Amino acid sequence: GSSDSSSSSSSASSAGSAAGSSSAGGDTSGSGGSSGSNAPAARGEITIGLLATLTGTTASDGQGAQRGAELAIKELNAAGGVAGYTFKLRAEDTKNESNDVVTAGVQNLLSDDSVKAVVTGYASTTNFEINNFARAGMVYILGGGTAQTAEIVGKDPAKYPTIWSVTPSYAQYGTGPVDLADQWAAAGTWKPRNKSAYIVTSDNAYSKGISTDLKAYFGKKGWSVVGEQTVPFGAVSDWGTVLADIRSKNPDYVVNTDYQVSNEITFLQQFLQNPTKSLMFLQYGPNQPAWLDEAKASGNGVLYNNLAGVIASDKNPETVTLQKAYQAAYGTSAVDPQAVITYQAVKIYADALKKVGDADKKTEIGQAIGASTTKAAGGTIVFDQQTHLAKAGDDFVPLQSFQIQDAKPVLIAPEKYAGGSFVLPPWFQ
Amino acid sequence: MTAMLSVEGLHAGYGRSSVLRGIDLHLDEGEAIGLLGPNGHGKTTLLRCVSGLHRPTAGDIRFQGASLLPLSPRAVLRRGVVQVPQGSRLFPRMTVADCLRLGGAANPDRSARRPLLDEVFGLFPKLQQRSAQLAGTLSGGERQMLSIGIGLMAGPRVLILDEPTLGLAPKVKHELADAIRQLRGRLEALVLVDGDMDLVLRATDRFYVVESGQVVQTGDSVAGADSARMMSLFLGDV
Amino acid sequence: MDAFAAILLSGLVLGSLYGLMASGLSLMWSTLGVFNFGHGVLLALGAYFAWTFTEQLDLPVALAAVLAVVVLAVVGVVYEIALVRPFIRRENGAMLVMVATLAVTALVQSVIQLLWGPQLRRVPQFTSASVSLSGATVSGNQLVALVAAPVLVGALFLVLKRSPIGIAVRALEQNRDHARLVGIRPAAVYVFVVVIACVLAAFAGVLLAGIQFMTPTMGDDPLLRAFVVLAFGGTASLGGTLAGAYLIGLLEAATTYFFGLSWSPVLLFLAMIVVLLLRPEGLIRQRTA
């Protein structure tokens, strides 16, 4: 019966009806093609490519990314498509982000004539595929590795009209935690003893970049960084020596930029065995549902922030919509940050396609994307023309800061969306 | 009366080359037989078949009426058929004592282990002196003694010795020949393969000559010792 | 003083974890002469089974761990029959087994992903007990590892040193034909060894799954670490392996404290070369027979 429904749905969708939703459900590879026979080629089903780590160590990220793109496509098709096009997804597995595999995946998408745009949460560690897509004039909307993206695009933005990042520069990660602490100190909610900070870094580009920025910014704001430790990238099962050093330095503020969920759980738990009176900031990890599930009440008091993912506030209507749709499709309202990226990317592409009207005019579509303003679950996406990254800031994509309170994340900044305010962590009592 | 051990029409080979081509022989209780024959004509292969290390392609091997062919080397050993292999590297990184212990572990009769060990040390005092040395560092002759010692520790009913005197100094060879004669008393039967024809003929009752994978001659050891044909076959013309 | 205690405890905890992982590997190497690349994925498999028993069947962790170990013991039998037995007697048997275990690693990792999905998961810790030593604390599974590693590996060491099965294992490795002639059944010994290795891997997996999140590839990192441990401590004996594990653990703890952890492989390699230059017989005294 399913083949019946899909053929009927594709003809229906080409007629602009909403009935197409039944086929877009879970079928990502898509049988496709049958609609092309009775519709003009330019108005048939087109493919959106996805690069994602569907297997391997970070498979859960890859699946998140796939869900986001799938959901967006399902919604678009349900709404009757865009400019006469309906969409299907073609996912390429980038496994462990090795260059050969990424090159092959990129090539597969580029050689598939029905692919008109490619989205990704992240595809490679270096984002080198940007060059391949730019050379082929393919629309490529990505999320992670913003420093690499800015580095590649920034040299000659004109060469990359079709490359855009829905994630803003990570620069704010390097300032946000410091600014907040200064605010609390000024407001008297928290009294630092000597404005000392301790930074733990994991040996990878992301963590190192943020730690470097933080260190500089701490210094600029009159803090002293009393200690720094770098741990190897990968699972760290014992933080004893790092914590010993922290205890001996007894800083006001501890920042751990090792974003890996399990490392941050272990770090916190081992810290709590004998805590110092320090604020505890953990980079990114607590955003993951798995972190909260595991930490539960022991996470109370922990600070973290996020540039990706939905704005965790009912005050943002797009968030509510996305959460509902996600709940309906996948049975959870905890939208994976990777899903937010690809969901937004597909939607932004669709809007640009609507404007241009022809999926093959990729450069025009790219330019339309660059000029677009999109209110989305993660904030308002406007692109910086120099780096092709989304702009950061409270009116654009905000840096959301959270504190765990009563085993739940509470958004404490920016003011605009905040649902609560900072309290002293329990270990200060 | 059926023979204690009998080999009937045995064929065996390695890959495509056939080594044994229909061997027939038998061993009665209380008997010692010798296998003679030029190098590389299948004696060792025959013995490997008996102890279950090598699967023959045709024929049968029976021990006290029951076929040994389906049995694993361990099961053959449990029936009391113990083989001392030719030119073994032994267990190079185990001590002499451990090697002997290993041999003893194969002996179902625990209480016999201690006396057996004494017996082995009596036979080869050198092993006792060297009992803490690694087997891999023994001299060629010492290794040969240890190999026999391991076999004896298993408490054999039928002992099969494959070239036990290979590389032994004359004196030890004589001692070993004496030891083999002594052993005969405690064993139910003995099979001896050795290059030293003299020794074989002196230590056994009957002999078989194996050539090109077949028994070409058999006879009484005492008579064989005089046989002109034997002399010409093996001693060459000195 | 605090720092010293922290480094010591940390080093011991890491050493115990590494020791548990490396000893299974070293056991198979020193007895069968093969390198088991599948050790990491066996560890993951143990963890996933333990997770299923705790979460799906609601069993207490200790029971789940025991069940997981039992399941892995059964897996070990299959593993031996499918991956070791068919190859080990062949020419280049060691390399064939190595490649077969590599292939099965990829296979089982994918199967885990297909069966359990890629979500991050954790197994509850065995205990919430903790022990402090002048400010440094070990708790939960770390504590269990600290105690279990020397006990388990020590027990295994004794078994291999003293028991008949231990002698049989060594004999088989050194001379297969002669070992069979003294009544050793290679199949039984191989199964024994592989099962023990699997059991050790499963136990390490359950411990680790309480400390960090589980992924199908969770065993890769420990496997690589065990590699380094073996390079340093040698595979000649379990004692050496355990010593190597503690050495690496302490070195890691100390280098983290003083330089940051990333430098320990570099230091290790340098140490290795220095050792080699100082000790002409090599890292591990090898006897040429």
Place this chain on the structure above:
Amino acid sequence: MGGVAAPPADRDTEAPLLSVRGVSKTFGKLAAVRDVSFDVRSGEVFGLAGPNGAGKSTLFNVLTGVPFGPDPGGHVLLRGQDVVGRPGWSITRAGLVRTFQTEAVFDDLSVLQNVRVCASPSALGRRGRVAEDRVREALETVGLTDGDAPAKQLSLVDRKRLMIATAIVSRPSVLLLDEPAAGLEPQDQDQLIDLLRTINAAGVTIILVEHVLRVLRTLCGRMIVLDAGAVIAGGAPEQVLADPAVVQAYLGPGGAA
């Protein structure tokens, strides 16, 4: 210690080809070789006998630089040059070549390749032609005809032949043979004797470790007997084998029959 003095070199003014001076080797408490001295003249066949474990193979190991346990003591002068402490390959290239007690050949190579790989001292040598001639000559000498046969499939006798071929192809000045006749039947022993005579006649000095007395008697001009690492007798075979100390330690009551 020292045991009986080694047979004095003849009155030839010519210096001995190989001169072993006070060589010892100990493993822990065990002195496997103790203060052994003897001279070997160019062109002779020199016998070395002694009970099992007397230290004959160990002595060979010392002479040919097999790295084994602690460093040996004493000097081994080959044409006046001390070779003790030099690596095995370099001693071989200096002309001191040995065979092992077990018939060792390279199993994965063919007969021809086995000899070829041993032919040139430098394996990358450019003197291909000369070496090929020598390879053929060595195989002819030992009587191996099928060069393409894989070494793995050789019979014991042929393995021994091949082992000798690989040793003589580099035209050693001294050839050390460790029990070449072990496990051979009388006929094959005779062939071996002939072979060694041929090799010796071609100018190769031979040191022969053997338990088969017939071979020793037939081939050797002089011999020594080791016991417990030390030389207990030396001289012409007939005389040495009648020596009561030798009978007591080595030959046993059966004597040299």
Place this chain on the structure above:
Amino acid sequence: MAIRVLRLLLPWVVFAVVLAVLPGMFTSAHSRLVLIQALLYGVLAVSWNLTLGLAGIFNFAQIAFFGVGAYSSAILVDRTGMSPWLAMALAAVSAALSACVAFLPVLRLRGIYVGLATYVFSQLCIYLVLGQSDLTGGSNGIVGLPDMTLGPVNFYDHNRYGYYCLGAVLLFAVCAVFLAISRSRFGLSLVALRNNEQLAASRGIRRTRQQFLAFVIGAAAAGVAGSYNAFLNSVVSTDVFGFGYLTILLSMIFLGGRSSIPGTVVGAVVITVLNDRLSGTGAWQQVVTSAIILVVLWVFPEGLAGAGRLLWRRVAAMRGRDGTGGSPTDTTAAAVPLEPAAAHRPADHA
């Protein structure tokens, strides 16, 4: 004699023709890329086979040599603007130099210990790359390397036709060189050392020197492969040192058959194509590929080369029965014994 030469050359001519014809048959960018990756893996696997297969050394540093080659050419091109061709040549040199370091432990170690030490060496390379981020770009890697060109021809054009040709030439060259080595006395000495080191030493073969040469030659080839890979993807990052390469290459070598060059090449092609065919199936890709490898190992422990030999023997036997072929002076018999034991029946030595 002429027939002999012809027989010797024939497989090479066929090989060259196949290499030349393939791109004409597979023109799509996708299949072209698959072919190119097969070539790359082929080069790497054959180069690894020198130490792993022929010399029997557990050398796990080959991937490090590959990575060093990739990085050094990327750095040279990126920092100095050097021509990629020169950089590729220098990649061979730098990989060979790194082999000198990796060889240090091999001086004293044997067997699996060599594997452990060389593995640690490749880990060390990763840390050096990450540590020297000013030079290497650290974990950002080096992105945007220029395409290789020859005169007016850009290798990226026409679906990377140029890269294909270069890869084909490299593979052909590597195979030819390595076959020559395995037949040479140098190659024989490596086998001799693998079989019996003590005996080899007593025959004047210098283990350290011969194995060192094998290391360095293999490393140089791997370095070139690394450089090729860097320009092909126009990026280098630490994944060139990754465990992934190790696994995939080992599968190729053993699927194809360890000491056989054609086997290794076929193994590389099979695995690459298989991975590509299954790339849409998620985790099933690994399941199927690994299962196939296991089955081949079970059935043909000598890999596809072993299977091929078996087949060839069957065919030869059939031809023999027909009386149409298999002349008694068949010279290929030296390399592939058709009737190994028949000539050595015991009776022959009586």
